[in-house]
Amino acid sequence: xxxxxxxxxxxxxxxxxxxxxxxxxxxxxxxxxxxxxxxxxxxxxxxxxxxxxxxxxxxxxxxxxxxxxxxxxxxxxxxxxxxxxxxxxxxxxxxxxxxxxxxxxxxxxxxxxxxxxxxxxxxxxxxxxxxxxxxxxxxxxxxxxxxx
Amino acid sequence: xxxxxxxxxxxxxxxxxxxxxxxxxxxxxxxxxxxxxxxxxxxxxxxxxxxxxxxxxxxxxxxxxxxxxxxxxxxxxxxxxxxxxxxxxxxxxxxxxxxxxxxxxxxxxxxxxxxxxxxxxxxxxxxxxxxxxxxxxxxxxxxxxxxx
DNA sequence: TAAAAGCCGAGTGAAACGGTAGGGTTTTAA
DNA sequence: TTAAAACCCTACCGTTTCACTCGGCTTTTA
Numbered sequence: 001x002x003x004x005x006x007x008x009x010x011x012x013x014x015x016x017x018x019x020x021x022x023x024x025x026x027x028x029x030x031x032x033x034x035x036x037x038x039x040x041x042x043x044x045x046x047x048x049x050x051x052x053x054x055x056x057x058x059x060x061x062x063x064x065x066x067x068x069x070x071x072x073x074x075x076x077x078x079x080x081x082x083x084x085x086x087x088x089x090x091x092x093x094x095x096x097x098x099x100x101x102x103x104x105x106x107x108x109x110x111x112x113x114x115x116x117x118x119x120x121x122x123x124x125x126x127x128x129x130x131x132x133x134x135x136x137x138x139x140x141x142x143x144x145x146x147x148x
Numbered sequence: 149x150x151x152x153x154x155x156x157x158x159x160x161x162x163x164x165x166x167x168x169x170x171x172x173x174x175x176x177x178x179x180x181x182x183x184x185x186x187x188x189x190x191x192x193x194x195x196x197x198x199x200x201x202x203x204x205x206x207x208x209x210x211x212x213x214x215x216x217x218x219x220x221x222x223x224x225x226x227x228x229x230x231x232x233x234x235x236x237x238x239x240x241x242x243x244x245x246x247x248x249x250x251x252x253x254x255x256x257x258x259x260x261x262x263x264x265x266x267x268x269x270x271x272x273x274x275x276x277x278x279x280x281x282x283x284x285x286x287x288x289x290x291x292x293x294x295x296x
Numbered sequence: 297t298a299a300a301a302g303c304c305g306a307g308t309g310a311a312a313c314g315g316t317a318g319g320g321t322t323t324t325a326a
Numbered sequence: 327t328t329a330a331a332a333c334c335c336t337a338c339c340g341t342t343t344c345a346c347t348c349g350g351c352t353t354t355t356a
Contacts, residue, residue: 001149001150001155001228001232001234001235001236002149002236002238002239003237004149004343004344004345006344007149008254011255011256012254012256015255016255025301027300027301028301028302029301038345038346038347040346040347040348041346043302043304044345046302047303047304057301057302058302058354059301059354060301060352060353061300061301062300062301062354063300063354064301064302065302076259086149088150089149089151090156102184104290105286106156106160107159107160107163107164107280107282108156108160108163108279110279111224111270111274111279112151114270115267115270118266118267118270122259122262122263122266126259126262131256131259132255134255134258135253135255138253139253142253152312152313153313153314153315154313173332175331175332175333176332177331186314186315186316188315188316188317189314189315189316191333191334191335194333195333205332205334206332207321207322207332207334208321208322208324208331209324209325209329209330209332210324210325210331210332211331211332212332212333213333
């Protein structure tokens with residue numbers, strides 16, 4: 001019941017891009033350094049994000065990664081799904097397939113259904129834009145505290 | 149971000165015991181058969197549940213497992229924690245230790261904190277008693293439908 | 297035209313998952 | 327009193343996932 005580092009790293013990387021939204025492509029190296037993630041590993045995550053239509057790329061010299069949309073129009077759910085495959089706590093709560101044959105008599109399923117809907121609500125209503133604003137504020141506060 | 153089968157199996161096993169609460173010890177074999185779980189594997193789960201003070205045992209012939217408390221006084225959170233170790237979505241939201249050194253500047257942490265509190269709320273407020281009642285009702289409905 | 301960037305597939309050591317095997321010890325019913 | 331039913335415990339094991347790394351390729355632009 002843990003998110004893998006893919007989710008956390010990827011989320012942080014997307015926020016990093018969001019913080020520079022509108023300023024042109026950001027290189028992998030820049031994001032990796034800023035977030036303290038291995039470049040080679042981050043590249044894999046970026047590939048997933050690209051496939052999911054969350055980031056796009058500019059190739060060649062002075063190229064890099066960009067968000068495909070405004071940060072407020074990207075939900076956290078979307079990012080996590082791209083990286084983790086799914087955010088379902090058990091397979092049988094997903095829509096459509098994978099519902100096991102005993103679903104209707106499984107005593108734990110009602111709990112999981114309720115839990116999943118609560119989780120999805122939070123992940124869906126939170127946007128990258130929000131996360132980014134909060135993060136910038138937080139950084140400012142720390143800077144202020146350091147100087148005084 | 150999945151629960152392992154330990155969580156699901158264990159929850160179902162505890163509900164099974166809850167359904168027979170007050171009727172004396174239930175053998176491992178009975179629970180395993182009813183829930184379609186391997187006996188050897190279920191035993192391991194039962195050990196964890198015993199260590200956590202959720203079930204107790206009666207040894208020897210005609211022995212078996214029993215809940216230590218009324219089903220309504222056992223929360224789902226307690227059961228899942230016993231089996232999965234922790235229900236935290238990332239280590240850094242736990243109380244006390246394991247908060248990574250970059251916690252205060254991590255852009256994803258506020259999200260995880262919020263998510264975790266919602267998850268804990270559901271798992272804490274749901275009891276084995278509730279799950280058991282719902283399950284018994286559900287079984288009755290199916291039986292009725294089958295007969296008509 | 298060379299250097300900087302992204303693109304891509306394969307490999308790898310460690311850990312967790314989902315069990316199985318095979319031996320205990322304790323209790324009780326016949 | 328003794329055999330069988332039940333729980334107790336440790337060890338192992340094949341598979342999958344995790345968290346990376348490596349090395350070579352293509353594209354672009356200063």
